[in-house]
Amino acid sequence: MSSPKGFAKFIIVLTTVTAAVMELIDTSIVNVGLSEMAGSLGVNIEDVSWVITAYAIANVIIIPMTGWLAEYFGRKNYYIVSMIIFTFASYMCGQSTSLVELIIWRFIQGIGGGALLSTSQAILFDAFKPEDRPMAAGLFGMGLILGPTLGPTVGGYLIEHFSWPWMFLVNLPVGILATILAMVFIDKKEGEGKNKAKMSVDYMGIALLMVGIGCLQFVLERGESEDWFSSNAIRVSTVLAAIGVIGFIVWELKTPTPVVNLRVMKKRSYAFTIVFTFVAGLGLFTSVFVYPVLAQRVLGYSALETGLSLLPPTLAGVVMMPIIGRMMSKGVSPIPFIVVGFILFAIYCWTSAGVSPDVGRWAFFIPLLIRAFGISMSQLPLINQAVAGLPPKDYAAGISLNNMIRQIGGAFGIAMANNFISQRYAQHRNDMVANTYDGAPAFTERVTAISNNMIAQTGSDITSATAKAHKIIDLAVDKQAYYLAYLDTFRLIGIFFLIVLPLVVFLRVKKKPVVDTKAVKEAMEAAH
Template structure:
């Protein structure tokens, strides 16, 4: 049976025990969840922000875009910045920046001030994922790495799912500003806890030269790519000149970034780690697909149930939450099972197959579906994500040593975020195109020679004449408008179902990648100097 080999302890590194270990675990999980919750908590408040600040929905979308761009820029740089500033200092500073920016977001007097502070919040929050993961690995002994991975993966799934639930509650019962203010007490407590209990690793990697070129190319390239993904669909992609220009900038910058990082002596992001670990490369692809599926499905489902089935934001979050809770419950046992020799290939095969079935089932829902119809299928989603997240997270660092761990966690978290951005952008565009296609198809069946269509129109006209007392000519207009509304609803319903099926197809096509995973039982890795 294939297993992920345990690591040899570093004699210079003292692992935590007792209450201190529990406090550090809670601190890093809460910090990581703060970052992930804020990727989705604002989504349900966009309408209220638009009305309160007098901004268009298009301008308000920058509240999400700016946070995502900052996130995806800083995540791969976290290992480098941790070495430069000291991991503990960098971590505490990032929590404080995130918390202060949250306060300023809630106090923003206009939309563009809010966008700017959201960007700062994203810079602070982006560091929390990879650095929290590295701290967690250093806190637990090598033989407990599976447990640590399970705990961390629990936060990865709970955060994005808990965001809409918390956001819906705050918007419905308080004001949109509380989507930001809620971070302040939690952030201050996390910063105090990190200052009090987290220590610098004994093994440090001094940075003698700052790779400004690499940092600049990464910021421009990834920032441009994220901008394209966030704004492309609403701007009709390459029909808008500046989307084309940003695409060119992104491609050129990212190619230059890869070339530079492979040829400079002290890169900000050491891409050579991909060559040193075949499993990391495979894990990156799988993580991208998981990010696509997680965020893509999490984008389509609320839109479907709220726009077509009439769910409130709070009900939507309530329906989704048990799924994340299931992932949290099974994360720890799965991590321990992997550490004891369970096959990551077998677990991931089951998880990805279950996610295919989950998406396929959602693709069969009707306009009569209620919250009870989604309970079991969403629980299956929770099980599937647990069986995917934990093995792929461990796979990313299997066989790596020292500072390579920090680079691997940063790259893997960046790929997950990019996968989510691609998932939302591609799914949004696909839905728009499928709505148009289904509309044409449905209209092709409506003609004066179609008995069913004629009978439907006559029934609506008769009902309008009897109930509203309108004239025959007016009743015909009422009937045509009603028919138009039905066609629009049905077109969107079919398009949403297609989107779920597309995600299912992507996961099914990714299953063969699992055959290329090779884990050497003799490999040893040292996580004690991950940063």
């Protein structure tokens, strides 16, 4: 099968990148609409957050299985069916009238969406010659950055101008068009889907994966809201996650036909690549979580303003992706890009941690621009490293496992941030409250000033004015405690990026002599 050219190649790039962006947008688009959804469905925020959890659990279960499923059913068939499932489930989410119904369809949407990420990447890579694959990684990396960032922006706009069902219905035209384009322009590989009769189904591996990774994701997503190990559900899920993950690893390494080929981990470069991918996922998803909450809770941004403040610097970073991809296609080593990218992300964290709460709307522009460049320079080389040094037959397994690790890194980061923010908020609040007792000179002076101002403006009596002054100060202390907790969280994220940098020496792949690119291409086609 020859590589597509011209218009057909353009359509494949457009379809695969759009499908990946659409899937990633849905990981974060509902975050800004939880209040509206809760009010409409008559439930509380705690309950409606299951809409996020259900999608994340389905995603992280299906992503590592995509390589095997694509081979079993045929990659084109699997890709198209996954898009149909995702699009139909999106429609049903928008039509849901109860929380249980919405959670079920959101889980099904996650099953369809999880397949789009890795399969889109594999199809995109096949559209390029081996020597041009870093450029494909650059194009795919654009989607990786755009997706999570566009989610809050699109969600904020739809909530502000329409209603929450449109956060799901917006997928319909994109999903339908992408499905049609995939049917017309993506070719089946020779022999695609004909191995099904010869392949045995790894039922035990699938079951252990669902239990282990599903329960792990549940613990990470729901731990904070369930008060961690004081909850029976979290304790039981933790035990099941440990049993499932350990059992899954042992089983997959000994079975001859694993659903997820963990043997790719034997390659030193790949094993350390997923360590960096875990930290990169932690930074990518956690920063998109922490910054919007800071902007809305402390700085007073609306959901739409928060999304729009993320967009310009992110687009600047996206522009970098094809440039870095072209440089890598010409033989520039990916290692320096990873090092610089991780350092830039650490600088973003420390710069953000130094921003004053009394800032203008564009005070975070420079830190966010540094973040965008850091992500661009690290994500693309890591995408490329996910297959570097692997034989072509293991590319699908390497890509799928790498994408799963990125998602788990994000879930771990958000869970860590939630817990850390709660702890640091309590500590900062206690420290400040210790200085706001009756009789403290600064506190007394502040209460008096606010009370006198209220009496002068509203004619309140001294008792009610003093009570309101205490309330205003309490809210100010609360806001400042959260602000300081978010700054501490930025610093914590930055530490992760610095402590893994020494491991970069293990990412090097031994240079191999030039091989027959036609043979490599044929092997790639057989693998996918």
